[in-house]
Amino acid sequence: MYVHVVQRRSDGVIVRGAKLHQSGAFAAHETVVIPGGALRKGEEDYGVAFAVPNSAKGITYILQFNPLSAEREQAEDIFHLGNPQFGQRETCLMVFDDVFIPNERVFMCGEVEFSGSLIQRFAKTHRMNCGGACKVGFADIIIGAAQLAAEYTGTEKAPHIREAITNMIRISEASHACAIAAAVKGKEEPPGSGVYMPDDLFGNVAKISTAHGFWQIMALAGDIVGGLVVTMPSFKELKNPATKGYMEKYLKAAVPAEKRMRVTKVLQNWTAGLHGPGTWHGAGSTQAQMISLHRAANLEEKKRIAKKIAGIED
Ligand SMILES: Cc1cc2nc3c(=O)[nH]c(=O)nc-3n(C[C@H](O)[C@H](O)[C@H](O)COP(=O)(O)OP(=O)(O)OC[C@H]3O[C@@H](n4cnc5c(N)ncnc54)[C@H](O)[C@@H]3O)c2cc1C
Structure with a gap:
């Protein structure tokens, strides 16, 4: 296969x-x-x-x-x-x-002896980009659309809506920071090759943080936009003589019905579509990053510091 x-x-x-x-x-x-x-x-x-x-x-x-x-x-x-x-x-x-x-x-x-390092180099590059750049761009759209949805319905100043938007920004920018750190701390690999690879730890953290955080961003956006995100009638009803008037009357908010529907449709795509599992599994599901993280973390050094603090001498 x-x-x-x-x-x-x-x-x-x-x-x-x-x-x-x-x-x-x-x-x-x-x-x-x-x-x-x-x-x-x-x-x-x-x-x-x-x-x-x-x-x-x-x-x-x-x-x-x-x-x-x-x-x-x-x-x-x-x-x-x-x-x-x-x-x-x-x-x-x-x-x-x-x-x-x-x-x-x-x-x-x-040359099977090189297959592990080949995959590791591909994975850390992909995880840095996929977790800390690609999905952060997706999140920018979701956050922008959620803010617009709140403004269109007049909830944008409510404390819990501001908090939800701020949490979305916090989650997304934490992954973004990891991608930048992975790039900044990148090293020439192998030395002398002229090829620079991202830092393994931060690349993997970028992806795993996004994998968990994206579900939260989707949930917060779904909360802000309301049930309309999954119950909205078709745009065709805006042209149907039998329903056009009702649509314009009952779906309008601070903006006309069509504007509200467009931003709701954008959020439907991001919160009720393919992106949850797509973000989770793309660049490897989280267990793959957990294995990489455990390998990349310098546990011996952390133990050494802890022993020093505790006054343990072996
Ligand atoms: C939107 C999207 C785009 C993608 N684009 C590309 C692409 O362009 N190119 C490409 O090559 N790939 C691409 N992928 C594939 C992606 O890398 C895989 O989906 C990912 O590695 C997970 O593998 P899987 O889908 O086979 O799931 P699985 O590996 O079957 O994972 C499903 C579950 O089984 C668990 N599991 C898997 N193996 C074991 C095991 N041995 N023991 C115990 N538990 C296990 C996992 O932890 C997970 O919980 C894409 C995936 C998605 C969703």
């Missing part, structure tokens, strides 16, 4: 297998494939890393499909969607059915 080498030739290798959840692969010029986990001796065929151009012979992309995909197919106007200008992050199941990869595109082939 995992992508692996099925034939070694003098000019390259033939690979078979599949990769789930490939974000945007169908639209990218190239896909870079690395092993899915650290490997042991005897698993050399799975220790393969390479670059493959889009739609190379033998590759099939099977796109994701969910309620938001169905909604997009039905929408008459993109502004009836929750993220009209950028859409969903589309992933696909990418199948490699005996794909030929020429030697010049193969970066690893059987």
Whole structure:
């Protein structure tokens, strides 16, 4: 099932297998494939890393499909969607059915002893970006939309609404800070290579903090916007002669109904869509970061300090 080498030739290798959840692969010029986990001796065929151009012979992309995909197919106007200008992050199941990869595109082939460090370097870079940058950008949209929703309904000065907004900012910026720290504390790896990698600890903390914090941000935004976020009628009713007047009368607040509906739809996308599990699992579910954190933390040094404070001499 995992992508692996099925034939070694003098000019390259033939690979078979599949990769789930490939974000945007169908639209990218190239896909870079690395092993899915650290490997042991005897698993050399799975220790393969390479670059493959889009739609190379033998590759099939099977796109994701969910309620938001169905909604997009039905929408008459993109502004009836929750993220009209950028859409969903589309992933696909990418199948490699005996794909030929020429030697010049193969970066690893059987060197299983390096698979762990390859994954670790990929993971800490991805976790720094995914946790402390990408999702912080998502949070900026959610916080902005939640503030607008509060202003549209006139609750923005209520102490608990201000507190909810402030908590959203606190959670998001803590992850943002970890990403910046991971970059600032990055090191040349390996020394002399000219390649700089983020700090392992802060990169992982950025991701794990976001994984937990994003659910909280979603919950706080859901509280502020109210039940309309999941009960709102269709934008089509604003054009339906039988319902238009009712919609305009009963859905208006400090702003006309359509404006309120648009910001509510944005929040529906972020709080009642795909983003909770997407944020949790993207860049590895939290257990993967817990393992990395435990490894990266210098526990010996912490023990040394504690012993010194306690006056313990071994
Ligand atoms: C929106 C999105 C976009 C993504 N984009 C990409 C992409 O572009 N490229 C890419 O390669 N990947 C991508 N991924 C994949 C992502 O890295 C994985 O989803 C993530 O690593 C979790 O793996 P999984 O989905 O197989 O879940 P699983 O690993 O099956 O995890 C499910 C649960 O099982 C537990 N579990 C897993 N293994 C064990 C074990 N051995 N023992 C005990 N418990 C275990 C986990 O801790 C978790 O609680 C994306 C994922 C998402 C959600």
